[in-house]
Amino acid sequence: xxxxxxxxGDSDYxxxxxxxxxxxxxxxxxxxxxxxEEQTWTETFPPTRENALENNWVDMWLQxxxxxxxxxxxxxxxxxxxxRKQERKMKKKTxxxxxxxxxxxxxxxxxxxxxxxxxxxxxWKGSLQTIGGQFGTGxxxxxTFLRFLVLLNFVTFLLxxxxxxxxxxxxxxxxxxxxxxxxxxNSKCFEYNPNPQGLExxxxxxxxxxxxxGFMEWTYMFYGYYKKTSVNFSNFSYNVPxxxxxTTLAYFLxxxxxxxxxxxxxxxxxxxxxxxxxxxxxxKVLAAWDFCIxxxxxxxxxxxSIRYELKVDLEExxxxxxxxxxxxCQRAGIYSVRILLNLIVIALLCGAxxxxxxxxxxxxxxxxxxxxxxxFILELLAGYLPSIVxxxxxxxxxxxxxITIKWEQYILSVEIRLTLVxxxxxxxxxxxxxxxxxxxxxxxxxxxxxxxxxxCGYNYVENKCWETRVGQEMYxxxxxxxxxxxxxxxxxxFPRKMIVDHCSCKLVQLWGQQEFVVPQxxxxxxxxxxxxxxxxxxxxxxxxxNTVKYFIIFYMKRxxxxxxxxxxxxxxxxxxxxxxxxxVLLLGLAISWVPVLYSIFVMTPSKPCGPFRDQAFIWDTISxxxxxxxxxxxxxxxxxxxxxxxxxxxxxxxxxMFYLMALGSSYGKxxxxxxxxxxxxxxxxxxxxxxxx
Amino acid sequence: MGGSSxxxxxxxxxxxxxxxxxxxxxxxxxxxxxxxxxxxxxxxTDTTETGRVSKKxxxxxxxxxxxxxxxxxxxxxxxxxNHDSMSFEDFLDMLSAFSDSAxxxxxxxxxxxxxxxxxxxxxxxxxxxxxxNRLTGEEENSKLSKDxxxxxxxxxxxxxxxxxDGTINHSEFQHVISRSPDFVSSFKIIL
Numbered sequence: 001x002x003x004x005x006x007x008x009g010d011s012d013y014x015x016x017x018x019x020x021x022x023x024x025x026x027x028x029x030x031x032x033x034x035x036x037e038e039q040t041w042t043e044t045f046p047p048t049r050e051n052a053l054e055n056n057w058v059d060m061w062l063q064x065x066x067x068x069x070x071x072x073x074x075x076x077x078x079x080x081x082x083x084r085k086q087e088r089k090m091k092k093k094t095x096x097x098x099x100x101x102x103x104x105x106x107x108x109x110x111x112x113x114x115x116x117x118x119x120x121x122x123x124w125k126g127s128l129q130t131i132g133g134q135f136g137t138g139x140x141x142x143x144t145f146l147r148f149l150v151l152l153n154f155v156t157f158l159l160x161x162x163x164x165x166x167x168x169x170x171x172x173x174x175x176x177x178x179x180x181x182x183x184x185x186n187s188k189c190f191e192y193n194p195n196p197q198g199l200e201x202x203x204x205x206x207x208x209x210x211x212x213x214g215f216m217e218w219t220y221m222f223y224g225y226y227k228k229t230s231v232n233f234s235n236f237s238y239n240v241p242x243x244x245x246x247t248t249l250a251y252f253l254x255x256x257x258x259x260x261x262x263x264x265x266x267x268x269x270x271x272x273x274x275x276x277x278x279x280x281x282x283x284k285v286l287a288a289w290d291f292c293i294x295x296x297x298x299x300x301x302x303x304x305s306i307r308y309e310l311k312v313d314l315e316e317x318x319x320x321x322x323x324x325x326x327x328x329c330q331r332a333g334i335y336s337v338r339i340l341l342n343l344i345v346i347a348l349l350c351g352a353x354x355x356x357x358x359x360x361x362x363x364x365x366x367x368x369x370x371x372x373x374x375x376f377i378l379e380l381l382a383g384y385l386p387s388i389v390x391x392x393x394x395x396x397x398x399x400x401x402x403i404t405i406k407w408e409q410y411i412l413s414v415e416i417r418l419t420l421v422x423x424x425x426x427x428x429x430x431x432x433x434x435x436x437x438x439x440x441x442x443x444x445x446x447x448x449x450x451x452x453x454x455x456c457g458y459n460y461v462e463n464k465c466w467e468t469r470v471g472q473e474m475y476x477x478x479x480x481x482x483x484x485x486x487x488x489x490x491x492x493x494f495p496r497k498m499i500v501d502h503c504s505c506k507l508v509q510l511w512g513q514q515e516f517v518v519p520q521x522x523x524x525x526x527x528x529x530x531x532x533x534x535x536x537x538x539x540x541x542x543x544x545x546n547t548v549k550y551f552i553i554f555y556m557k558r559x560x561x562x563x564x565x566x567x568x569x570x571x572x573x574x575x576x577x578x579x580x581x582x583x584v585l586l587l588g589l590a591i592s593w594v595p596v597l598y599s600i601f602v603m604t605p606s607k608p609c610g611p612f613r614d615q616a617f618i619w620d621t622i623s624x625x626x627x628x629x630x631x632x633x634x635x636x637x638x639x640x641x642x643x644x645x646x647x648x649x650x651x652x653x654x655x656x657m658f659y660l661m662a663l664g665s666s667y668g669k670x671x672x673x674x675x676x677x678x679x680x681x682x683x684x685x686x687x688x689x690x691x692x693x
Numbered sequence: 694m695g696g697s698s699x700x701x702x703x704x705x706x707x708x709x710x711x712x713x714x715x716x717x718x719x720x721x722x723x724x725x726x727x728x729x730x731x732x733x734x735x736x737x738t739d740t741t742e743t744g745r746v747s748k749k750x751x752x753x754x755x756x757x758x759x760x761x762x763x764x765x766x767x768x769x770x771x772x773x774x775n776h777d778s779m780s781f782e783d784f785l786d787m788l789s790a791f792s793d794s795a796x797x798x799x800x801x802x803x804x805x806x807x808x809x810x811x812x813x814x815x816x817x818x819x820x821x822x823x824x825x826n827r828l829t830g831e832e833e834n835s836k837l838s839k840d841x842x843x844x845x846x847x848x849x850x851x852x853x854x855x856x857x858d859g860t861i862n863h864s865e866f867q868h869v870i871s872r873s874p875d876f877v878s879s880f881k882i883i884l
Contacts, residue, residue, distance in 0.1 A: 070712055070789065073802045075772045076782035079712045116716050129883060281848040285821070286808070286866070287873040288828055289762065291791060292881050296759040300830070303761070307829035307837065314841055675855065682856035 123147055127558060132292050135516070135561065142518045143554065145581050149529055150550045152258060156251045156536065157543040163247045164540055165220055167238055171229050192224075192464045192608030203376045210479065211383045212472040212539075221475075223538045224468035224609035241611040241621045248537050248596065255533065255589055263582035284309060301566070316411050323411075334409055341404045348400060349426060352393040353433045359389040360437035360473075364462065386473065387480035390430050394527075398423050398520070420519055424584055427527045428591050431477075435534070435595050438473060442466045443603070457604030465609040467538045467599070474535025474542065481528050482549045489560045497564040516565040521557070522581050525550065526588050533592035537599070713789035714799075722884050723788055727781050730754070745778040756882050761827040765807045791882035800880045801870045805863055815860040821846050 069079050069086075124147055132140035208214035218225055230239040288306055293299055326334075366372050366382035373379065381388075401422050405415050442459050463469045493514055500513055532546040599605075601619050605612040612618045626637050639645055701724055709720050727746070734750040748767050757763040768776045770787040779787075789795060790803045810820050822842060829835055837845065853861050853869040861869075870876050 070714055071796060071799065073790070073799050076712060076786050077772065080708070083708075083712070112710065112716070116718070132881075280852070281845060282853045282869050283873045283875070285825060285828065285845070285849055286804075286853070287870055287876040287879065290879040291760065291762075292879065292883070294756050294759060299759045299761070303828065303830040303835065307835060310825075310829070310837065310845060311841065314844055317844075678855055679857055682858060 123151070124554070127554075129292075131558065131561065134293070134295050134298060138518060139516055139561065141581075142516075142521055143558070145522060146525060146550055146554050146557070148262065149525060150547055150554065152255060153529075153532065153543045153547040153550065155254065157541075157547055159247055159251050159254070160536065160540045160543060163243045164226070164240070167243065168220065168226055168229070168240055171231055171238075171240070172227070192606075207376065207379060210380065210476075212475040213383075217468055217472070221539060221541045222468045222471045223540070223611075224465040224606070226540075226611045228611050228613055239621075239625065242625050244540075244611050245600070245618065245621050248600075251536065251543075252533070252589075252593065252596070256586075259582055259585055259589060263579060263586065267579060280313070281310075284313070312412055319411055338408050341408050345401065345404060345422065348397055349429070352397060352426065352430065355389050355393065356386060356430050356433045357437045359385045360434055361441065364441065384476060384480055386434055387477050390434065390477070391480065391484055393430055394423075394427060397426055420523075420580075423520070423523055424587070427523055428530065428588060431527070431530060431534070432591065434473065434477075435470075438470055439595075439598075442469070456607055458606070460607075463606075465606045466603075467606055467610055470595075470599075471535055471538030471542075474531050475539050475545075477531045478528065478535070478542065478545060478549065481524075481531070482553075485524070485553055486556065489556050493560050493564045513566045514560075514564055516561055519580075523584070525553070526581070526584050529585065530588035530592050533589060534595055537596045709785060713785050714792045714794045715785065715789055719788065719792070719884070720785065723785060724781065726754075726884055727784055745773065745780050746784075748777045748779070751779050756884065761831075762807055765810070769803060769806045788882065788884065791880065793881065793883070797871055797877055798867070800877060801867050802863075804870065804876075804880055805866045815862045816866065817860045818846055818850075821849060821861075 069083055072079055072082065124143070128140055128143055128147070131143055204214065208216045212222065216222070220226075226240065226244065228241055230241075231237060284306070290302060293302060363382055363385040366385070367379065371378075372382055398419070401419050405419050408415075408418075410418065442463055444459050458466055496511075496514055499508055500511065503509075528546065528549070532542050535542045599618065601617065603617075605615055605618050607613055612621065615621065626634055629637070701721070706717060706720060709715065710717060713720075715723070730746045730750055731744075733753070734746045737750060748764075748771070751767055752758065752763050757766065760766070766787065767779065770783045770790075771777065771779050772783055773780075790799055805816075808816060808820060808824050810823050811817070816824075825842065825845060826836055829837060836842075850859065850861070853865055855865050855868070856862075
């Protein structure tokens, strides 16, 4: 292609087939004379030597028809001229070539139109742009992340609705129930009637909605209501339990893939920046300015934060040098302080976990008490006890962490990172604690008295349908989390802003407006997402609730951001943010896999309710489905599940991994040698120059 | 090459779409804004060339008004003799370079020219100092101290001056900036 064109076009120049290297050289020369004599070369083209060079560069663009002219960086008039030249050249060409180009051009036009249409479909594009424009990309990244979660939840909801809820409703309505009759040997385990009898007072209704009990328990919201239905027509068969299980696995995989794909970009970037932590200052100066910002106040803030960051970095460097000079005694002192403080942190965490554990147990006991029953407030408090304790722990402990970290004498960047890691751990582990205590309750885990579990394989006395119970807990966590966000915004942020605005008292002014702390808020929504992931198996409509919740949170946060907040003193960079958020999200996903997979593979499903009643394990559904397949397919699945497949696969992935690692390190070496070579070239040039003079 | 929106023929619109990264919508908004600027310009000064907005009026644009690099942006994109006025096409060029879909190459080229204060094709120590001062605010109390500045510029050159000639040239700049993840998302001005 290249050669044909060079032959066909004017051949008074010499094209170089290797793209960028040469281009950069020519560009640099263009640049040098563009600086002062701009006008000479934009308006007239005297046939000087320099211009020949520049024409050369432009002609190279003409050669490469695939690149649109807009990629050229020169003024519009120039671009138009180049375009005319191109058109003239096109006339000289044969029919086929010009047809090809015409096609390329119309394809570009089509793509452009499509992208305009698609851009209208992007959710909240305008909002995100205004936020970015007002507050910079760091805060924008929080909202982009929120949007990603809304979409993820919505797609999950579509999956669940399409494959579980709608078929169930349809079969129910059509009366296609083929409920399997109970096996009579253990009839005690089959009594389950959550449907309330008689009239209810209004507060009970509210209560049921908030706690997911009563009439709510017996709806499509929870696991327990789904029936073991399988429909078999001549050419259509649908098995609800199988669909339930496969959909669960599918949305977990979908979430994993989507998150991983999103984080790959960030991962690459963070690898690049990590591998040269040397790039730090250049980043902070050459790529520092956020041109989107147009608010004068924010610009002053941004300038202040840039200055602050630069100063802190320079300071840190000094401190690092000082730290390196510490004597052994000093070091020993610091390390002992750190160990002590870490012990305190661990003690605090253990205390919090114990409280969560106890509150879950107590909540159940309290709800059974006669004095609590019938009292609206007390019942609500007792039901929400675990959620309240978790939220309180997540509110108080980070404050304490912030105090203790000051004494540990880390440099600032480590300080921030360490506090964040502790908060993440607290968030996710408190959820784990809640689940552990539920598990204890359901399986009579470590209590001595195992009698309630003897009959049915799980604690039938307290949890008639334990999956629904877990679903209710997650449902309550989600609702409480949402309520706290609303309350915080309406009852704390707005009054605070009003007080700060109208009171000139020094103390109040010192307190100041609320900061928009991106990492903290992101942890909040990741926690909510983890709850949703865990709960979706037990409460299939949870993704819908979560979509609505995040949707509303988006608007509330935007409202409070614009009316109440000032940006944080230390800006959060969009790039580290994106990768860090996704990493924590992946961690949350991994954690949510554990309880769900555990209940699928190990626990006995409830006898009187749910699509898996009567089975020893939930996973049996899959093995039964495989058995009903034709022989070839069955053999195939058996082979995949066998060791003969797993062990070679394991070794193969090991080999691939080692290969990639070797490749990576060799590239690193290559970069180093190339850098050395460049420097050598440079010094040789200087030497030659000196010799010449 | 007129400025007012009503005069933008379909052909011209198509051509602009081909030559810039802007969409039709954005070009129309830009032309509206430019017409407003022209009218404002006519009121404040009486000696205007046709279809050009003087630098002074142009820098009043709310998107640029508070930007510490506004004069540099105007200088780089203006095609007039003294870089003191903007035509509609210059304006489109600017918006195109600052748009969402412009390539890293284009963006880094213009960023380099904006930061190259003396226009000699390389970022010298003086250029960097000016850049840092604009970033931190130019008042006496907000500037970095001399020592800090020296240390900072040493560090920057240490990192990005690959051939060790004491300045950052265009290819070095391009190299460094392509590794900086925030650059593309922050080098943006949208009307």
